[in-house]
Amino acid sequence: MTNTMTELEKMLAGLPYVASDPELAKARTHAKVICHQFNLADPTTPHERVKILGELLKFRGKAYLEPMFYCDFGRNIELGDNFYANHNLTILDVCKVTIGSNVMFGPHVMISTATHPIDPIERRSTESGKPITIGNDVWLGGNVSVLPGVNIGDNCVIGAGSVVTKNIPANSVAVGNPCKVTKNIEAK
Secondary structure: OOOOOOOOHHHOOOEEEEEOHHHHHHHHHHHHHHHHHHHOOOOOHHHEEEEOOOOEEEEOOOOEEOOOOOOOOOEEEOOOOEEEOEEEEEOOOOEEEEEEOOOOOOOOOOEEEEEEOOOOOHOOOOOOOOOEEEEEOOEEEOEEEEEEEEEOOOOOOOOOEEEOOOEOOOOEEEEEEEEEEEEEOOOO
């Protein structure tokens, strides 16, 4: 089946794909152009700045992102209502990234669906990815990294500097490298 799939279809399915594929390279370049326009836009017109990203990202309501923002494709990113990202957000979206409503990211957050083979020969020509889901009412502190395939449940707080390598259940405070649940949050 993978022989009849395009490299884009393989990428979105989380299968190994050839990153240098011309269709993918064109889409990445388009995303870089839009990110560049956003990052250099007039800071006194925040709504206009976010509007630029509307060509790439799927918005399900209001969103506010500080520059600098970087992504691989953009079209695989869905942001819920009332989303806020502080400076220097990077999202490597070779697979779907779904972010819920009322979510806040501190500065220098990195979300990466991209992964590479451990075998060095395979790594020269292919990569793959795993989708990431972040629930509603989540706060990621500064310098948090969320790795491929992770799901973060609703109402979570991820402490600054954490590297999230595994799923975090809803209503949790989690910190560290690797990130681990340290406390449960009582629902109100």
